[in-house]
Amino acid sequence: MKVGNLYTCTYRGNRPLQWENDIILYLGERPVHRNDGVTIINHLIHTQSQGAVVVDESMLPYFEELE
Secondary structure, X not given: OOOOOEEEEOOOOOOOOOOOOOEEEEEEEEEEEOOOOOEEEEEXXXXXXXXXXXXXXXXXXXXXXXX
């Protein structure tokens, strides 16, 4: 995924996402550095209905780039 690009979400799970039909702007990685030295890489997106949302890497395969 590239910062500044627009995407749609193709996720269709048991619990629907409030923003699954929105256009999504990818804002980049947002790492969390824990006290024990572990770094967790999250990603920040901006959705039409929810605004800024942090997701983990398991959601990335469900984002499809808009042309």
